[in-house]
Amino acid sequence: MSAIPMMSPRVEQRSSLIETYQRVRARSETLCAPLSAEDCMIQTAAEASPAKWHLAHTSWFFETFLLKAYRSGYQEYHPAYPYLFNSYYEQLGAFQRREGRGFLSRPSIEDIYSYRAYVDECMIELLHDADETVWPSVRERLEIGLNHEQQHQELMLTDIKLNFSVNPLRPVYRGDLPDLPQRLAPAIHWQEFSGGIQQIGHPGEDFAFDNEKPRHRVYLNRFCIASRPVTNREYLAFMEDGGYQNPAFWLSDGWATLKRLNWSCPLFWEQIEQDWLQFTLAGLRRVDLDAPVCHVSYYEAEAYAAWAGKRLPTEAEWEVAAASVPVVGNLYDGGYLQPVAANADGGVLQLYGDVWEHTASSYRPYPGFKLAPGALGEYNGKFMSGQMVLRGGSCVTPADHIRASYRNFFYPHERWQFQGFRLADDIS
Amino acid sequence: MSAIPMMSPRVEQRSSLIETYQRVRARSETLCAPLSAEDCMIQTAAEASPAKWHLAHTSWFFETFLLKAYRSGYQEYHPAYPYLFNSYYEQLGAFQRREGRGFLSRPSIEDIYSYRAYVDECMIELLHDADETVWPSVRERLEIGLNHEQQHQELMLTDIKLNFSVNPLRPVYRGDLPDLPQRLAPAIHWQEFSGGIQQIGHPGEDFAFDNEKPRHRVYLNRFCIASRPVTNREYLAFMEDGGYQNPAFWLSDGWATLKRLNWSCPLFWEQIEQDWLQFTLAGLRRVDLDAPVCHVSYYEAEAYAAWAGKRLPTEAEWEVAAASVPVVGNLYDGGYLQPVAANADGGVLQLYGDVWEHTASSYRPYPGFKLAPGALGEYNGKFMSGQMVLRGGSCVTPADHIRASYRNFFYPHERWQFQGFRLADDIS
């Protein structure tokens, strides 16, 4: 039973919303269960926040945008927490710089759990007691808050993976993950689409982020799209053909990045004698050649596509291709926490789950997009420059958090997310 | 008489092409006439190459892509020049890093003029003698080479402006420039466009860069566009209303850039007591409040638009608005070398010349775009990430070098070009 349908207008009941709230909030804590207090504190790069910070920040979000706004007489939990746990909302005042989130041994993890408990208790009271005049706003912000928490659940996993990866002991986050299915990736076939005027963007009334709206028309040429993402085996062929040595395949900024960061393979890969291994949430594992390649940047995806004589799909093409495909796949709820080889059938495979798929599209506002007023307007809109759109969710995305219109975005050099790609092509 | 029509198929005669070649090449040297040998050498930022380097690089371009390719028995001028004057073509071998272009006291400016004379002599022989089998290729690359030289003519002016600006003596590039017209900017009116399927991209057979092609369909909503760019007076109102102090107006990367570089006004502005002055190619001058604001980055344009409650036009909207407007304006050939106040009439003004206009569009390939093979493929295509499109040319763009489909591109923080913007809006 997924979270989002629970919140559709038809079944809206306060009690079911409270249940959803409790379920989403509980999962953040479940994700931290395998971690020690020390594990919850590490930050090895500015972009990889400590788990403890995620636990606190998501609570601060409810405190700030719901409790302080709509709960009369609400008593702030701690006067320093807004400074410590505001992420980037400039309109809400000063905050701790991102690079210093790992410097906070205090508040302790126990303090943060107390903070969560306090916020939860107050939130449940609010959900019970809010009168009808504020209820629509409360309900809308609740949905944002829960989706926000789900985003941070994915980040908790990607961040702990990055933070663990630099430790020579190669810590294991979960020793109990299931074995990955052993199967051969099916051959690629090219699914054709007819082009013309299409519509993209979130269509319905249920929850979507502001950046998925408004639904709008686009004109597309005829195109075809690969039936599955590029695999590790295919990517290795690119590597072995000198892919990381030949600037002709690379965007200028990509080649400069490769040189600056000494890239020669995907993030988390290491070669021991002849074998390619990769660091996973289950520790160091042999690379599964049939699984989608993962932890490659946009620049690497573009270079591979140039080498292969193809291109990346635009986000509109991707969304058109995905519109009629059921939202199922190797998502967080499947439990692998690692991409797996496609299970052949006749359609376009693995659109959802496994890896976020790089697209050829810059992250820009849709025609008619309007910023929300106030600090919540900073949620998505102010990031609409310099980043690229990714689609489809990954093996660590909560299953009830993804949809065809969902736009994720990262800088073109970033690769600590579960990022892969599929190819597309023109039809002349 | 403009350069490009000379090259149209109908009047194609080798002698007229030679004449065009000589005229374009001569202008580069005319631009350097007011400069001393020392002036020709300064480089104060990685992006602002010395004039001497521009003179040499444009010659290297003809030597590399025409003389070495099509002139049998061609003798390279100097074995070290490919290393020194290749700008960024990775496929042609190693080259001097960009930051070190100002370190070259040798070759001297006289050596570079000799290099130019040698290349010119060989080029003219080639244009005379090339047999018909190679002529189409020679002619095609000649057009690229001449357009390339024109791009560098604009850069020579923007770079000398930046390089002079850091000198406390405030050197004057040209003391003989005409006075700017003194007039009030007309009020803005909003020109409406109907939207639907439109075509953009270069339509004809005459020269255009690869990045302007292929011409293709786009779907546009109805929109309106301002009849002229934002003026200095309007921009000052933004500044005085705290525009540079309020993060709510800014993209996240823009705000970070503002903080890092301590921005509080356009580049080249300085306040002396109550007066705002700006450094120009004629030295330090009072800011003309009716002229378009210039030397603002994409980030500043976006912030202004947010403050004004409008938005920037997309490049497709801009091109649709410009398609039927004659290509005239305050361009290099007009001789001001500085934006001037609009001269009111009934249409959309100043689309061409005065300032390159920021658009809301990331610089990305058009649908169906294909990289040229070989090193010439690096000309435009590899820069298609991280940059934004600007349209319309500026007061230092050669008049025969601009057209409706022309796509210029810079990083969103850059502002040493003559960059301004006009606003657009949705029509609901």
Next chain:
Amino acid sequence: MSAIPMMSPRVEQRSSLIETYQRVRARSETLCAPLSAEDCMIQTAAEASPAKWHLAHTSWFFETFLLKAYRSGYQEYHPAYPYLFNSYYEQLGAFQRREGRGFLSRPSIEDIYSYRAYVDECMIELLHDADETVWPSVRERLEIGLNHEQQHQELMLTDIKLNFSVNPLRPVYRGDLPDLPQRLAPAIHWQEFSGGIQQIGHPGEDFAFDNEKPRHRVYLNRFCIASRPVTNREYLAFMEDGGYQNPAFWLSDGWATLKRLNWSCPLFWEQIEQDWLQFTLAGLRRVDLDAPVCHVSYYEAEAYAAWAGKRLPTEAEWEVAAASVPVVGNLYDGGYLQPVAANADGGVLQLYGDVWEHTASSYRPYPGFKLAPGALGEYNGKFMSGQMVLRGGSCVTPADHIRASYRNFFYPHERWQFQGFRLADDIS
């Protein structure tokens, strides 16, 4: 009862050495008792290692230089620990870069305590069982190892202070520290010394570091030295007289550092309205105007001296002045963990304890100094460039770890140690 006399030749018995070993080792753990697992992990600057790292590194030192060298059949505790806990001994192989010591959530603090217990057990066996042929080497290295551990005990306190100081919650390391004595600093008087040929360097047979040897002759002019260090009150007068604004007082490198780091007061000071507060191991406290100024760099000490028309003593002058003074003072064992106002009597006060005193001397080898062979030669000798000598120990130095000839050394911009200074002058 101090540690070092226990190791003097006269009372040398293995059992007393074992007792000393246990006592010194236990103190490291006592120092960590007020810290949580999270506190033990933070590193906010490259130079401030986590407490956990200190606990492990000191154990690695015994393992590497004693157990592996002299304990036959010794089984290494963990194959990754040499990489993780070697600090800087290049001759022993690769090691974790210093900046990444705070990234190690694993091994956990419990793992480190197990490591310590294992090393302790093996060490005690070694001290019992080592045969007479190796005993002199074992005993010599034991002394180095214990003194090494004492150095890290001081660093644990200075590092936790720095690491806590950046936390806006201003954590308290020890809430149970005694109140500081409230008394007025006595007036300075100037103690004269006659100069001529003097001897400095460690004189006896008991333990001293290699950098304190050999004892050697120096020629000194007549000089006088202040009877106590500069106080906070005196330093405030310098600040209020524009000390941090006037480059005439500063060394060139010092002024550049002040500008780069925006210095305007000692480290850990902050002004709240009119009051100067300082962060201490007991949390935020009012500055005691009569206590020695602390957490000032060598550059600041030199600037103050220039402002005051005096100079810093050389290390030879300091040692001559201290030679006949009993080694007592406000050291770690006194329990304040903060400098306190001098308790007037007739002599030169506070030479030992309170603050390490900056001297005018670069840290260079004494005449006749020879590096020890092998990796232990890297202990002190390779740091003999670019640093300055400090003398006398501080309020966090173990009382049995300081002596007149002891040479501490830091870079001239560093100030997170308990560093202060006293003035000296020539006698004409």
Next chain:
Amino acid sequence: MSAIPMMSPRVEQRSSLIETYQRVRARSETLCAPLSAEDCMIQTAAEASPAKWHLAHTSWFFETFLLKAYRSGYQEYHPAYPYLFNSYYEQLGAFQRREGRGFLSRPSIEDIYSYRAYVDECMIELLHDADETVWPSVRERLEIGLNHEQQHQELMLTDIKLNFSVNPLRPVYRGDLPDLPQRLAPAIHWQEFSGGIQQIGHPGEDFAFDNEKPRHRVYLNRFCIASRPVTNREYLAFMEDGGYQNPAFWLSDGWATLKRLNWSCPLFWEQIEQDWLQFTLAGLRRVDLDAPVCHVSYYEAEAYAAWAGKRLPTEAEWEVAAASVPVVGNLYDGGYLQPVAANADGGVLQLYGDVWEHTASSYRPYPGFKLAPGALGEYNGKFMSGQMVLRGGSCVTPADHIRASYRNFFYPHERWQFQGFRLADDIS
């Protein structure tokens, strides 16, 4: 005929001082004669100022410290020049940052020569007309000004060498330099000195810099010093024995510098197939194996000494050894502008000229040193931290500018000066 004896009290006549002034000033211009206007402008590193700047700065020095101070009615040449040509005198107001000295195409080289002519004319008037009350001050500052100009003459040569070296064309400063003498370096013998109380520092009444004073007693152990500097042949043996790969030879800061800057040989060396070449003021030349090694940093000198089992002499030892040796050698006036092999005789060879010799001594004030009041106090004193002393002058030091007590100083990583070293040892 040397400059300094001309200024001795005995022959002091204004006319001879004027002659000396003219001779010293003329040499700066002679040094620039082989340079084009463009050559005079390059700056490829913060520490290597353009020749044009040196020409102007030395004139500013006379203008500031003599003409403005003692010439009544003196009219400043240009109001912006103090900003442009003050090097580092904080007490005289703001100045152009060092890294931007190469950005000044204006003032032109002709403007600077006019500035020099104006200053010279006014200076000669001052030297004629100054009345007896100010004459002692004028004369004292004149000597500083002339010695200052001589220092910059050496820097002009080292800077043009560095600035030319990065140009792939390998420009030749002087094509007319004499061939170097071809001879074998004599074997080293070790000259013994008895130690005890010695005196160092400038002894007489004639000119010396403030940092050479006061003359004072030091106590030295017995020592011996090598009869000549280390040669290129000897240094190559160190390189071939893995000197740049083995951290055991290196100071910690030296090893970090080697890693950071990728050092594997002296500056200006390059290996082409089997041959070692070096860039010189005469262009690229084969390394003369018998000449002293040159362009090595203090760190490299220390590493070589550690490898050789010796040490560097202290500056006191060097001065004692040099005290009775005539001040002759391969200096600027000899015309080689490159170190040459020693010409064997019985004593300690090459103390003066060829290469500045690294010593083991930090650059610190002598006992009793006092800063001069005012801005001239910034000349030497504020640099007395972080740098090391070098002695003896080099092949580009004016012959009348060096003496036994002369203290030069550079940062331990710097090596663009003509820096080499000789070894010393203890005598037990």
